[in-house]
Amino acid sequence: MALSVPAIMKTTAARLSALYLLLFALCAVLLVLYMTSLSARMLTAQTQETINDEVLGLARAYQRGGLPVLVRVVEQRSRQPGANLYLIADANGQILTGNVQSLEPGVIEAEGWTTEPFSYRRFGEGELERQRNPVSDPNEPAQGEVQAEGEKGHNAIALVLRLPNQMIMLVGRDLGEPERFRAVIRRALMLALGMMGVGGLLIWFFVGRAALKRIDSVSEASRRIMGGDLSGRLPVTGAGDEFDRLSENLNSMLARIATLNEGLKQVSDNIAHDLKTPLTRLRNRAEATLSGKHNASDYRQALEGTIAESDQLIKTFNAILMISRLEAGYSSESTTRVDLAAAVHDVVELYEPVAEEAGVTLETSVQGAFAVNGNRELIGQALSNIVDNAIKYSTDSTSRPTVRVTLERVGGEIRLAVSDNGQGIPDDVDRARVTERFVRLEKSRSQPGSGLGLSLAKAIMTFHNGRLELLPGNPGLSVVMSFPGRDDR
Secondary structure, rough: OOOOOHHOOHHHHHHHHHHHHHHHHHHHHHHHHHHHHHHHHHHHHHHHHHHHHHHHHHHHHHHHHHHHHHHHHHHHHHOOOOOOOEEEEOOOOOOEEEEEEOOOOOOOOOEEEEEOOEEEEEEOHHHHHHOOOOOOOOOOOOOOOOOOOOOOEEEEEEEEEEEOOOOOEEEEEEEEHHHHHHHHHHHHHHHHHHHHHOOOHHHHHHHHHHHHHHHHHHHHHHHHHHOOOOOOOOOOOOOHHHHHHHHHHHHHHHHHHHHHHHHHHHHHHHHHHHOHHHHHHHHHHHHHHOOOOOOOOHHHHHHHHHHHHHHHHHHHHHHHHHHHHOOOOOOOOOOOOEEEEHHHHHHHHHHEEEHHHHHHEEEEOOOOOOOOEEHHHHHHHHHHHHHHHHHHHOOOOOOOOOEEEEEEEEEEEEEEEEEOOOOOOHHHHHHOOOOOOOOOOOOOOOOOOOOOOHHHHHHHHHHHOOOOEEEEEEOOEEEEEEEEHOOOO
16 A cells, blocks of 8 residues: 555654664764865865965075076966966066966055965967857956956966066966866765665665564454454564564463463353353252251251351362462462472371372371472462362272372472373373363262362462373372472472
8 A cells, every 4th residue: 555755754664764864974974074174275285385485485596596586486487387376566566478368457566475365367368269259248347357256167276476677476276176076076975865765765765664564464464353353373483583572572462361361261151161060060959858747957057058058158168279370470479489298298297198098198298398489378279279179089009098198309390290100091181181170080070079179270370380280100190290300499
């Protein structure tokens, strides 16, 4: 789509191109002006030095033979190719000899260096112009006459001296070379400005338009995402520039948002399906209690059952909320240095009576005092859920049921593992699914639970920048909590 000039200048690429072009042009103009001025001063100084040398030579000739020798030397030097300007005039300014035909008025009236460049004509230039242009002005000054005011000629600087007999001598040098140098500089400046202008347009065309196309593609992808296509991603060309880094960061953010939305959808689905059964059971219990004639103890028992069922629902909701907060990366829980050995000791001590009642041997193996940066209550809750699951599902072991809690360093990680010798989870797919919310592999549902224990443990490990792994124990299952080893004291 074609863009107008005001619309183009609203783009960053066009503004940068215009700004660079203006900056380069300004720097080029300043540099050229400085070099021109410096070169002109150098040429003027060299010209004055040359004139002074000429004047010294003529002064020696005058001292050697007087005015006749001076005139002869002036005439001789005037005829040489590329000669300087020489002029000898009487006291009234009438030109007597030299290679100057006419001068700008007032040049030879003041003694010393001319304050400003003056115009002049060399001897014979008038005749040459009349030959080239027969229809000439009849009022043109004759040879030896002073050039009329405003008449065009060459420019020069000169040193004017008065001889002892009041005659006037002028020695000067033409400024055509410095003027040609200035013309060359001006042409170079115009050429440089033109090249910079073309370069700026080429930069905008090849670089700026490419940047604009990439921005347009990002905008188009953003519009699709805002339209509801959360699976869309910003384009990444692989150039590794700022646009690619921005697209990669935004794609990571979009992936995180998609994960959170999927988690929210799962929570909604899980609440709709898995919490429907206990709510229905509560309603049926209350309806059954009201439908018949019961005594006070029956009503009390029904109410106690309702309260217990409600407490279980509240625990389930609290677990869901905790998982959602941890997976979103937000938690009000504070973090500090946590002694994992002490946490293992507390959990094992808490579950020893439960294991003894279930006929399960609970063992520990702590191979050092390890500490990580985290939240003690969350780590203890995750370990408690894992130990509770291990005790419940190790009772079907063909040998003596045993649960072993191990704390050790493996490589650069601190690993807290809970292993049992039950039937375990032989299928890799099932081991991956069991950490999802409300997933219970037990078909009979004979064991109490809501299917949130491992989900909460996984969310807690994610919160601590660690990971939760379920590995086959042969027999049984080994649930491993891996913490970053850099947090070890």
